[in-house]
Amino acid sequence: MQQDPAKPMLTVVIPTLGRPFVVRTLASLAAAEGFADLEVLLVGKIQDPAVAEEIRALSERYPQIQHLPVAFTSGDSSQKKNIGWRTARADIVAFLDDDVEVMADWVIKILEPFEASAVGLVSGPSLVPEDIPLAARLAGQALSSLAAGYVAHRYLRGQGAPREVGWSQIIGCNMACRKDLLLSLGGFDPSFWPGEEMIAAYQATGQSARIIFHPQACVFHYPRISLGSFLRQMMGYGATRIRLIRAGVAIEPSTLLPGLGILGLLILLPGALVSPWLARILGVGLMLYAALVIGATLLKLGNTRRWADLLLLLYIPLMHLSYGIGEWLECLRPNRDLSQR
Numbered sequence: 463m464q465q466d467p468a469k470p471m472l473t474v475v476i477p478t479l480g481r482p483f484v485v486r487t488l489a490s491l492a493a494a495e496g497f498a499d500l501e502v503l504l505v506g507k508i509q510d511p512a513v514a515e516e517i518r519a520l521s522e523r524y525p526q527i528q529h530l531p532v533a534f535t536s537g538d539s540s541q542k543k544n545i546g547w548r549t550a551r552a553d554i555v556a557f558l559d560d561d562v563e564v565m566a567d568w569v570i571k572i573l574e575p576f577e578a579s580a581v582g583l584v585s586g587p588s589l590v591p592e593d594i595p596l597a598a599r600l601a602g603q604a605l606s607s608l609a610a611g612y613v614a615h616r617y618l619r620g621q622g623a624p625r626e627v628g629w630s631q632i633i634g635c636n637m638a639c640r641k642d643l644l645l646s647l648g649g650f651d652p653s654f655w656p657g658e659e660m661i662a663a664y665q666a667t668g669q670s671a672r673i674i675f676h677p678q679a680c681v682f683h684y685p686r687i688s689l690g691s692f693l694r695q696m697m698g699y700g701a702t703r704i705r706l707i708r709a710g711v712a713i714e715p716s717t718l719l720p721g722l723g724i725l726g727l728l729i730l731l732p733g734a735l736v737s738p739w740l741a742r743i744l745g746v747g748l749m750l751y752a753a754l755v756i757g758a759t760l761l762k763l764g765n766t767r768r769w770a771d772l773l774l775l776l777y778i779p780l781m782h783l784s785y786g787i788g789e790w791l792e793c794l795r796p797n798r799d800l801s802q803r
Contacts, residue, residue, distance in 0.1 A: 469553065470526065471499035472573060472638070475546030477539050478506035478560035483684055485516045487560055492524055496569035501551055502527045505542040506560075540652040547644050555644065557659070559635035562588070562681040571679035572638045575624045582643040582671025583663055585632035586679030587619050596770055598685050601692040603766070604777040609758040611716050620677030627675040629667050630714060634659035636681045643671055653797065654709075656695070657702035664711045689777075693784040700788025701798070708796070720786030721793075723751075755779060 474491060478484050484504065491502055504527065508514040521527045530549065534541040547555045554576055558564070565571075568586075575584045590602030604610065606617030616633040637659060647665050650658040663673060687695070703717050726747065734741035759774040791798070 469551055470501035471496065471552060472554050472556055472569060473501040473503060473547075473550035473552035473641075474556045474558060475503045475505060475543060475550065476558050476560050477542035477546065478504055478508070479538075480506060480508040480510060480513060481560055482510065482513050484560040485513060485520070486684075487558060487562055487564075488517070488520050488527060490563035491569075492520070492527075494564050494566055494569050496573075497524075497526075500526055500569065503530060503546045503549055504528070504560075505530045505532060505546045506538075507531045507533045534652075539655050540650040540658040543658070544649040544652075547639075547641060547649065550641060553641050554638055555641050556638035557634065557636075558681065559683065561684045562635055563591075563684065565680045565682070568679055568681060571676050572636075574679075575674040575676060576638075576640070578672070580670070580672045581640075581674050582666050582669070583632065583637065583639045584624075584674045584676055584679065585616075585627075585637040586676045586681070587615070588617055588633050588635050588683040589619055589680050590617060591682045591684055594684055595687075596773075597689050597692070598687040600771070600773055600777045601685070601687050601689075601695075602683065603762055603771060604774055604781050607758040607762050607774065607778065609754060609778045609782070615675075615677075618677075619680050622677055624674045624676040627673055629663035629673060629711070630660060630717075631675060632659060632663050632673060635683060636679070639666075640671075643669065654702060654705060656698045657706060660702070660706055661709060661711070664706070689780075692777075693780055696781050696784035697788030697791065700785040701792035702788075703785075704789050704792035705797070718789070720782045721789035722786075723782065724786040724790060751779075 476484065476487060488502065491497060491500065504517065508517060508531065517529055521529060530545060532542065532545055543557055554573065556572055572584055572586060575581045590599060590606060602617060606614050608614065612631065616631065643666055646669060647662055651661055654661045666673065700720065707713055730740055730744040734744045755775060755778045758778060759772060762774055763771050
């Protein structure tokens with residue numbers, strides 16, 4: 463990959479809400495291999511004076527770190543990403559959340575697939591750290607479990623080679639894209655938070671851009687998340703799935719199962735009171751679902767050896783329920799503002 467020495471090899475855009483953890487995000491980048499070839503754009507207002515001072519000190523120490531203090535009333539994350547990539551000097555732009563730490567070789571790994579000119583977008587895993595509160599850790603374990611379906615690999619580190627994937631298998635907290643591709647797409651759609659990267663990835667496939675998942679281009683994700691905020695997050699994901707379908711993306715049937723499951727319960731629960739056949743169907747369905755939840759939980763427990771992970775027996779059903787509720791709310795009350803402030 464030819465590189466103009468006057469340009470950085472990679473611009474890293476970090477949309478931020480000003481959370482204190484962003485200082486660790488920046489520090490992890492500064493410690494990563496290849497940092498000297500980076501441009502880092504922190505996009506968002508910092509309200510905490512102590513955090514603002516730490517960021518100012520980092521910017522003085524590392525001139526390639528720049529802070530763009532902007533905020534928006536809606537579509538905040540998407541708008542900040544758009545400000546970032548349009549300001550970027552590099553031909554490849556990466557996007558990180560403000561609560562991640564990159565691994566030491568992340569810069570090298572995220573850039574590797576771009577050696578092929580047909581590659582337009584690269585993503586990598588968002589790993590669950592060990593040193594986070596139990597509620598946040600269980601949320602991550604639920605998302606990386608068998609019960610999360612095909613998206614589980616986005617939360618697991620692999621040893622294989624980078625591979626081509628579909629548009630829906632990227633993860634927005636750890637991705638990189640060619641700037642000219644973003645330009646041709648018009649950037650990120652602010653109405654699609656928390657799925658602006660998904661609609662962009664889908665649109666990229668329409669321009670014959672290859673999407674690559676690199677299982678070793680890893681970040682550790684440190685969300686400050688309670689059970690309630692996790693469930694709200696899942697509702698947002700469910701709502702975004704319906705918005706994506708409404709926008710014309712290919713329908714992936716498995717993503718509709720939570721919403722269909724809720725509809726099935728609403729039909730079968732009262733029906734089971736008057737029909738033995740419906741009662742049997744309901745019973746079989748619940749037993750199969752319980753087997754899925756128990757199996758996914760035991761597989762996780764076998765890997766982690768932590769008895770607290772038995773709480774996945776609660777988290778997994780609530781994850782599915784919230785996602786399904788989000789799908790139905792979006793059907794009944796479309797286009798609500800889901801952006802975080």
